Amino acid sequence: MLRLPRLRYLRPATAAEAAARLAELGTRAMFVAGGTDLFPNLKRRQFEPDTLVQVPPLKGLRRADGHFEIGATVTLAEAAAHAGLRAALPGFAEAAGLVSSPPLRNAGTLGGNLCVDTRCNYYNMTYEWRKSIGFCLKKDGDICLVAPSSPRCWAVSSSDTAPAAMVLGASVVLAGPDGERELPVAALYRDDGIEYLAKQPHEVVTAIRLPAPKGLLTGYVKLRRRGSIDFPLAGAAVALTLDGPIVTGCRVALAAVASHPLEVPEAGAFLVGKRLTDETISAAAELAAKPARPLDNADLTHFWRKKMVRVIVERAIRRAATPSVT
Amino acid sequence: MPKVDGAPKVTGQAVYADDIDLPRMLHCKILRAQLPHARILSVDASAARRIPGVKAVITGQDLPIRFGILPVTQDEAALEGEKVRYVGDPVAAVAAVDEETAAAACDAIKVEYQELKPVMSIEEALKEAADEPIQAYTKRSDNVHRMVSYEFGDLAAGFARADHVREDVFFFQGSTHLPMEQHSAVATYAGGRVTLWSSTQVVHYVHRALSKVLELPMSRIRVIGAAHGGGFGGKTDPFAHEIVVAKLAMLTGRPVKCTLTREEVFYAHRGRHPVLMWVKTGVTRDGRITAMHFRSALDGGAYGSYGAASIFYTGTLQTVTYDIPAYKFEGARVFTNKAPCGPKRGHGTPQPRFAVELHLEKIAREIGLEPVELKRRNFVKPFSRAVNWLRITSCGLEECTEKVLAASGYADRQRQPGRGLGFAISAYMSGAGTAIYWNDMPHSEVQLKVDRTGVTLFCGAMDIGQGSDSVLAQIAAEELGLEPKDIHLVTADTDTTPIDLGSYSSRVTFMAGNAAVEAARRMRALLVAAVAQKMGVADLEEIDVADGRIGEFSFEEASVLAEEKFGALASAGSYKPPRIGGPFKGSGVGPSPAYSYSACVVEVTADARSGIVTVERVWIAHDIGRAINPLLVEGQVEGSVYMALGEALMEEQVYRQGLHKWPSMLEYKSPTFLETPEMHTFLVETDDPEGPYGAKEAGQGPLLPVIPAVNLAVQDALGIWIDEIPVTPEKVLRALEAKAKGEPPRFGPKVFPSVPYPEPIRVEPPDPGDLRVGDELEAAFPSSPRVR
């Protein structure tokens, strides 16, 4: 069986202390929250820290003046089941409820989901397998096996909640050893399969703030092979405001088609001032699909996945506009 | 009736091999090849040996004797010393105080290789080898493993008689078994004897292989089947890790355990062969088959395994499903640098079943016949003999077909785009009629002991979850007037139980069941005789055996009377299938004492926009002969449906850059409960004369019709032919694109490669009414070369 390496495990009492520990230990240490992403990765030796620093309990899911404030260790299951969140921001709650499988959602946290490692099927394999095929840039090697001529890593951002948060204009609260700062979720990511987070490695995500203005319509549609467990092959998050039949605001962001959650402002902008018709929805979806660049490093063919982006964006727009329609 | 071993399994009491934890036990890890094809120049284990906690390191030199499941292909080494043939081939093994140390030691072993060009497809394997063939013993310059060719009846005349002839090419992708439990084995060596606990389907063949490779007589080896977490054919070969732990236990004098990782299970494999198929059939105007010519090319992976038999299985059972008056079969298996293929549920028969069901449907449409009608006109008849001499006894094809057609409303279905139904049938063997090693001994034996502890039944049969323990207990209970819980079972232990050849080829209920019937009837006779004497009854028939009583006495009282009269109470029973194969060389693969039959209708929704196919409902009827335990039979049928749907829609044993692309349970897509559709299962009872209480097999046959039924349902829904599996969304879209462009609305292989098949062995067909078997049949053809 694959076993975890031997590790030192620290349980600081506060986020600031956790950040201080990590700042002190540097790359030898990593944060762990629910561990649902990190533990399998450690077993396959995707990371080789000698210390794990537990993210302390940062619970609480409350609504305050027009936004939701959710603690980073609130589980995906808790977020998905929260009645207020489901009513106000169904797109976000559903994205949380579509991550992996029920047992993993009971352990996996929102903070962990925002920070989830990028994926690639040349990378999420055991040490022995990677040794056989040849190590790649992301761990132990010096070339990218998917795009050998490229100097960078194209591993795929696979968070379902990140695009759902982005279309809301959400932000995260980060705690460092010397205090807190707030950062838009859109600014949390970098277009790089390896250094995919723009925050300081020692900063703890302590909370996520989701604006929930009245009348905002949201939807998330996820494409995956098996509805009970798989990572997204593509995901589309949409947030819409309408004035009667006319779109007054629209944001579209995609999961799993790039190394970061990908917002496509053109698609949203296109719809503003228009009615939602088959034609406008389809045209917006086509715009949304343009920058999606799936590669041959996930399930099924990238040719097919690229085609499907349009389909799921259309479905997500419809789902946001008519919340009761599935 | 629930399984006798159900409660221990769900409460965690069952002891699986990996649960065994013995004092001073060492842990073993195996170093596996990281190149698909290479010569081993040197293995340097000195650094590994120096790691504290490492107790032994062994390499190819320590286990040079080759083994393999079939006598004709003894081509595996527990550790390869000369060359490696696929990524995953075992090269060295370590025993250490814990798994981490063993793994670190494996990583420290330096192997120097000379790379050879890997062969990764059937087409490449048919060409001259670039560097050297994968296996030298074939004495060929290409990578063809074996070929067979038979012609039964006059093919040319058959085609000449046809009003319509059609050819098609199909491809069936390989898949793996994916049992929940990873393979695991623990060995001890004490008093000059090896004891091995293993998660295996074939205790007996593991016993044989250990004896051969370790050079110990079988009497100095004991093999025990541990509680089993699923095999499906994936644990039907003797495996390297079983031999390695035994060797390491002998060297260290300490118990040694090896549990494979999930990745290693993908390398152990022995799964479904990828098969390319070409089929040509002639029919009359009214849809009667006049002749069929079938060719297969199997991608065998790097070793023989069951491959020599698998080739036959892609050809032989066509004739026990449809009545084919003239039949030619040409089959070939090639070696490639992939994990070895072998027997997966249905062993070699789902592939041709898929091809033939689609092919006949195409023919029916061409000649304007309703496909179900064409198929029905060609169903085999009960109690007949096929053109290749296979003997058919009971056959419930018609009843099965009626059941699923009626329940699904197939004939009157509303045609609507994106929704479709597909129909297909199948036949499967209730146990192979010939043993792997030819001998005249029984294939299965049962012993019974009755004493103060009650009834104990001893049998070598290995319950791999299919329920063989429950069936044995039920049969003994039935004959002795007891409840299954009253029968204590001792199974799958070469020291304490008499032989059963193993849990493969759907043979256990049939063969061990027949042996159990015989043993229990003999025991019953003893008990009845003692009771009759006590009661002063002359006619033994008057003594009732039921509800825990024998005549006037409780079972316990009766057993005391019998022990007083006869001494120690023991009985035995055994079963050997009749010899059925026809009078020609190679007739040993395919004969079975009875065939099960299935019919299936699948309903799908198929989305033309995304190409995603969802199975909504499955109706399946299975001719089980007689259901000794209907709950278990339904479980087998539904498990088969589930496994078939995985193969039809998702599973792919694919390779990229010489490696298995995704040897992980998350990446290798297999359906979950959520993808499992509504199933309607019907059991048809035909009361087979040869089976125990009329029973036939259930474990494999019901898988077969499901896969073609899915493809046919997709065709019904979208008007496209997906002539290969799995039916992925992309293939559906490609076929729809072809259709939109006015091209043939199809996705699938275009050509069948040129294979250097030998001249066929020509066989005179039998009289279809000749049902003779065994000595009677042999006496009729005294000089025939019968090769088993």
Ligand SMILES: Cc1cc2nc3c(=O)[nH]c(=O)nc-3n(C[C@H](O)[C@H](O)[C@H](O)COP(=O)(O)OP(=O)(O)OC[C@H]3O[C@@H](n4cnc5c(N)ncnc54)[C@H](O)[C@@H]3O)c2cc1C
């Ligand atoms: C079979 C399987 C299927 C999955 N499917 C999906 C899926 O469909 N969609 C999806 O999005 N994910 C999926 N996941 C990944 C994972 O379960 C989720 O992303 C989960 O939300 C991760 O949360 P966690 O608390 O378990 O994170 P952890 O595993 O604890 O951590 C993940 C990463 O985030 C960092 N981290 C965690 N919390 C913080 C914090 N508060 N501040 C800073 N850094 C932090 C950790 O250092 C680590 O690098 C799947 C995982 C598995 C094993």
Ligand code: SF4
């Ligand atoms: S994208 Fe390239 S570098 Fe990144 S993980 Fe995959 S193979 Fe490695």
